[in-house]
Amino acid sequence: MSWETVIGLEIHVQLDTNSKIFSGASTSYGSEQNTNTSLVDLGYPGVLPVLNKDAVMMAIKFGLAINAEISRRSIFARKNYFYPDLPKGYQISQLELPIVQGGSLEIQLNDGTKKEVGITRAHLEEDAGKSIHDKFSNQTAIDLNRAGTPLLEIVSEPDIRSAEEASSYMQKIHQLVRYLKISDGNMQEGSFRCDANVSVRPFGQTEFGTRTEVKNINSFRFVENAINHEVERQIDRLENGDHIIQETRLYDPDKDETRPMRSKEEANDYRYFPDPDLLPLEIDQETIDKIAQSLPELFDEKVTRYIEALSIKQSDAEEIARNMQIAEYFEATLDHFSNDAQMVSNWILSEVIGVLNRENIEINAFQIKPKRLASLLSRVDDNTISSKIAKNLFNQMLTSADSADELIKQQGLEQITDEDSINKIVVEVLNEFSDQKDQYLEGKEQILGFLVGQVMQRTQGKANPRLVNELIIRQIKN
Amino acid sequence: MKRHTVRELQDMIADQSVSSDEVYQLYLNRIKAMNDSINAFISIESDETSSGTEENDSEIKGVPYALKDIFCSEGDKTTCGSKMLSNFVSPYDATVVKNLRKKGTIILGKTNMDEFAMGSSNETSFYGNVLNPWDTERTPGGSSGGSAAAVAAGMAPIALGTDTGGSIRQPAALTGITGLKPTYGRCSRYGMIAFASSLDQAGILSISAEDAAIFLEHMAGYDHKDSTSSMEEVPKYTEFLNDNLSGKVVGLPKEFFDGSLDSKYQGLVSDSIHEYEKMGIKFKDISLPNIKYSVPTYYVVAPAECSSNLARYDGVRFGHRSSDDSDLDAFYKKTRKEGFGQEVKRRIITGTYVLSAGYYDAYYLKAQKVRQLINQDFLNAFKEVDVIMGPTTQQSAFKLGEKVDDPVSMYMNDIYTISSNLSGVPAISHPIGFVDDLPFGMQVIAPHFMEHDLLNIVHKYQMVTDWHLQIPGICRELDR
Numbered sequence: 033m034s035w036e037t038v039i040g041l042e043i044h045v046q047l048d049t050n051s052k053i054f055s056g057a058s059t060s061y062g063s064e065q066n067t068n069t070s071l072v073d074l075g076y077p078g079v080l081p082v083l084n085k086d087a088v089m090m091a092i093k094f095g096l097a098i099n100a101e102i103s104r105r106s107i108f109a110r111k112n113y114f115y116p117d118l119p120k121g122y123q124i125s126q127l128e129l130p131i132v133q134g135g136s137l138e139i140q141l142n143d144g145t146k147k148e149v150g151i152t153r154a155h156l157e158e159d160a161g162k163s164i165h166d167k168f169s170n171q172t173a174i175d176l177n178r179a180g181t182p183l184l185e186i187v188s189e190p191d192i193r194s195a196e197e198a199s200s201y202m203q204k205i206h207q208l209v210r211y212l213k214i215s216d217g218n219m220q221e222g223s224f225r226c227d228a229n230v231s232v233r234p235f236g237q238t239e240f241g242t243r244t245e246v247k248n249i250n251s252f253r254f255v256e257n258a259i260n261h262e263v264e265r266q267i268d269r270l271e272n273g274d275h276i277i278q279e280t281r282l283y284d285p286d287k288d289e290t291r292p293m294r295s296k297e298e299a300n301d302y303r304y305f306p307d308p309d310l311l312p313l314e315i316d317q318e319t320i321d322k323i324a325q326s327l328p329e330l331f332d333e334k335v336t337r338y339i340e341a342l343s344i345k346q347s348d349a350e351e352i353a354r355n356m357q358i359a360e361y362f363e364a365t366l367d368h369f370s371n372d373a374q375m376v377s378n379w380i381l382s383e384v385i386g387v388l389n390r391e392n393i394e395i396n397a398f399q400i401k402p403k404r405l406a407s408l409l410s411r412v413d414d415n416t417i418s419s420k421i422a423k424n425l426f427n428q429m430l431t432s433a434d435s436a437d438e439l440i441k442q443q444g445l446e447q448i449t450d451e452d453s454i455n456k457i458v459v460e461v462l463n464e465f466s467d468q469k470d471q472y473l474e475g476k477e478q479i480l481g482f483l484v485g486q487v488m489q490r491t492q493g494k495a496n497p498r499l500v501n502e503l504i505i506r507q508i509k510n
Numbered sequence: 511m512k513r514h515t516v517r518e519l520q521d522m523i524a525d526q527s528v529s530s531d532e533v534y535q536l537y538l539n540r541i542k543a544m545n546d547s548i549n550a551f552i553s554i555e556s557d558e559t560s561s562g563t564e565e566n567d568s569e570i571k572g573v574p575y576a577l578k579d580i581f582c583s584e585g586d587k588t589t590c591g592s593k594m595l596s597n598f599v600s601p602y603d604a605t606v607v608k609n610l611r612k613k614g615t616i617i618l619g620k621t622n623m624d625e626f627a628m629g630s631s632n633e634t635s636f637y638g639n640v641l642n643p644w645d646t647e648r649t650p651g652g653s654s655g656g657s658a659a660a661v662a663a664g665m666a667p668i669a670l671g672t673d674t675g676g677s678i679r680q681p682a683a684l685t686g687i688t689g690l691k692p693t694y695g696r697c698s699r700y701g702m703i704a705f706a707s708s709l710d711q712a713g714i715l716s717i718s719a720e721d722a723a724i725f726l727e728h729m730a731g732y733d734h735k736d737s738t739s740s741m742e743e744v745p746k747y748t749e750f751l752n753d754n755l756s757g758k759v760v761g762l763p764k765e766f767f768d769g770s771l772d773s774k775y776q777g778l779v780s781d782s783i784h785e786y787e788k789m790g791i792k793f794k795d796i797s798l799p800n801i802k803y804s805v806p807t808y809y810v811v812a813p814a815e816c817s818s819n820l821a822r823y824d825g826v827r828f829g830h831r832s833s834d835d836s837d838l839d840a841f842y843k844k845t846r847k848e849g850f851g852q853e854v855k856r857r858i859i860t861g862t863y864v865l866s867a868g869y870y871d872a873y874y875l876k877a878q879k880v881r882q883l884i885n886q887d888f889l890n891a892f893k894e895v896d897v898i899m900g901p902t903t904q905q906s907a908f909k910l911g912e913k914v915d916d917p918v919s920m921y922m923n924d925i926y927t928i929s930s931n932l933s934g935v936p937a938i939s940h941p942i943g944f945v946d947d948l949p950f951g952m953q954v955i956a957p958h959f960m961e962h963d964l965l966n967i968v969h970k971y972q973m974v975t976d977w978h979l980q981i982p983g984i985c986r987e988l989d990r
Contacts (some may be wrong), residue, residue: 308708
């Protein structure tokens with residue numbers, strides 16, 4: 033029998049606010065344990081939550097970007113359960129009337145096909161603290177720094193049909209929240225996490241199969257691995273005549289397997305009810321309109337603009353725009369050098385990204401700022417230096433604070449474009465390598481590269497290679 | 511022994527016939543002399559000062575008050591009447607406490623109460639029940655029984671309490687003093703340990719309505735730390751006290767006068783109505799048809815909220831902690847079993863049940879709908895009348911132990927008071943006479959944010975009667 037996979041994703045995005053969603057405590061990552069905690073985060077007797085407006089604005093931004101409806105009135109509810117890293121004994125979340133309802137996102141698969149994934153809802157909630165089980169033997173340590181950090185939980189429709197689709201949907205959401213600047217999307221720090229609801233059914237069947245929820249997925253690779261593994265497990269069971277148990281399973285990336293956490297029978301009854309400490313959240317149209325006007329240019333618009341206004345190859349445009357910080361770097365470089373956008377794109381995609389990958393850094397930490405790169409590329413563009421020398425200078429600029437012009441001047445690297453002086457060297461080379469010259473005349477045209485190389489060597493690479501080419505051919509044919 | 515009102519203390523301090531330190535010592539001495547017989551205080555704050563007052567010209571500077579032990583006060587043990595918080599020292603001040611501290615008032619001590627404010631007789635307190643100064647075999651009411659008894663016995667000129675279903679008005683009625691529950695949202699709930707968040711409201715237990723007016727003005731107001739507090743401006747309540755009552759229309763709900771009230775209490779109610787008529791007030795029969803559902807509605811909503819509000823008492827960060835931490839479940843169970851009393855457990859279990867999957871719609875959601883209907887009854891009534899009056903309770907103080915094993919009968923204590931919490935409207939109880947030497951109270955209910963009307967009406971009554979000035983015999987004995 034052939035099986036169809038049905039997947040829905042729940043993505044938890046930590047919103048990049050300065051303070052927590054219901055208290056004034058800082059949200060900065062990596063502080064000493066239990067220092068970013070106010071009495072509200074600690075769940076002290078008598079304290080009350082106060083909603084952080086920035087978190088609300090960010091949720092609205094997200095909703096508008098996925099063409100969803102922003103609820104004019106939404107409700108915060110308490111999700112009740114006991115756990116030591118949940119100080120109040122309940123998590124403030126949204127159940128009925130979430131702030132964002134009914135949007136969608138278009139994803140692109142590796143083969144270029146596009147697909148629309150529905151987004152049921154996105155709601156605001158607070159994160160729990162962390163339980164640390166491996167620090168003390170037989171004891172669990174609690175760190176409440178994370179408790180109360182704002183989360184946006186984004187719930188997709190069960191529209192996803194493969195692990196690959198799930199991964200590209202997750203990447204698209206990741207890209208979107210970074211474009212909107214509502215999250216740093218840092219997966220190592222847990223700012224972006226995902227649970228997957230997975231089921232299979234025979235092709236053609238309209239009812240969904242019994243699903244399992246796979247938790248603890250924090251990378252694009254793991255989402256594929258976890259789903260593939262879970263689908264395989266479910267198909268195996270069904271083909272052996274077993275049932276799928278509706279349960280929550282944990283993905284273990286070390287062993288690349290999922291294992292059961294708790295079944296539906298032993299699942300918590302969360303006893304949701306509207307939080308009486310918080311009034312319903314009312315959002316007026318004016319606020320929504322204002323945020324709509326402030327939305328940044330998003331991926332698809334950017335790619336179109338790069339192709340149409342800047343004449344960049346589609347694949348390059350997409351690759352530049354894929355990461356908003358790279359796109360910003362690209363555009364900042366163009367602010368200082370706009371003659372040849374394709375050249376800027378080429379340099380960023382090969383040289384700049386090469387360094388980022390090699391040094392494992394983000395573009396924000398990259399040593400050569402857009403203005404310096406622009407000055408280097410301007411000198412290539414006006415033929416002051418060759419691309420080859422430019423690449424050499426680029427490497428020097430990684431460790432030097434000097435501008436391209438200063439380095440060119442210090443090292444006397446201006447390109448030789450004077451025909452007479454190049455011609456002298458060409459004649460010299462042809463005399464010395466007359467065998468190669470003859471081979472060329474006999475039709476072995478590849479030998480030209482060797483001759484050009486000889487000329488370039490004698491000019492320390494400063495001769496304009498296009499001109500050298502031309503002059504050698506002219507001399508040989510004379 | 512003489513009981514001083516806040517008004518009198520203000521005058522005495524202002525004309526320097528007594529210093530605020532002397533006033534504070536006077537009350538501390540009374541507390542020390544009487545607390546063994548009344549058990550009104552859980553802790554006595556004997557080293558407080560009014561120094562550091564930001565406002566030196568405050569009209570209540572130097573006035574001491576008793577604080578229900580449900581309010582957090584910085585550096586003070588704050589138990590909420592529970593073993594669970596028997597070791598809890600609050601690191602911060604509740605907003606109402608902070609507001610009063612800024613005005614130079616001084617905390618005398620933290621008063622006894624039903625555990626987590628759940629009870630109507632003060633018998634659920636971990637610290638032993640409070641005794642009614644009028645008859646120490648009887649309850650002072652609850653849950654603010656300690657605050658009520660302290661004011662009635664002259665151990666404090668005025669006290670703060672909280673009222674979730676009648677917890678200020680019922681003990682005020684049973685101890686012969688004045689008890690005001692303001693509109694929901696009038697006073698900040700920040701720092702007031704939550705029982706049922708949508709019903710809890712801080713208020714005042716005092717000798718007179720005038721004293722309540724003086725204090726409320728300084729306590730109330732919007733607080734950005736409490737999202738449910740109101741931005742409605744706080745009026746100068748004392749300026750309304752002497753307004754003419756002629757032409758005011760009072761509604762008498764037939765549901766409060768259905769014949770179930772004993773005739774000896776009915777007589778007192780009729781007498782007070784007659785007194786009000788002499789001031790030009792008109793009375794009118796009205797109906798609040800859904801009010802009969804108040805008690806069941808309340809006993810769904812309040813336990814539901816409390817079951818969640820009290821989840822934070824898990825022994826992990828503060829409060830009682832079981833010594834058995836062999837595994838997490840056992841630790842939670844033991845901590846909460848040891849730390850909470852029977853009534854609190856009963857309500858947590860009830861609340862957990864009504865919020866459970868499959869029962870939520872039938873109980874919690876239904877109760878919320880009935881609550882809307884009850885609120886609508888009040889809104890409709892207030893189109894016809896200015897305020898509503900009726901007895902505060904069905905009887906005067908009952909004997910300790912009488913109802914402790916019969917929770918439903920205990921819950922019926924609040925039959926007249928609960929509806930104003932469900933609707934959020936303000937209400938005040940004031941003494942209107944005695945039956946068998948025990949005080950009895952009448953309640954006045956006004957539309958939202960019309961506290962000044964309540965205080966005005968009761969003040970005018972207290973100008974021509976002296977029920978509120980009667981002093982329990984035990985206080986006179988102490989002087990001999």
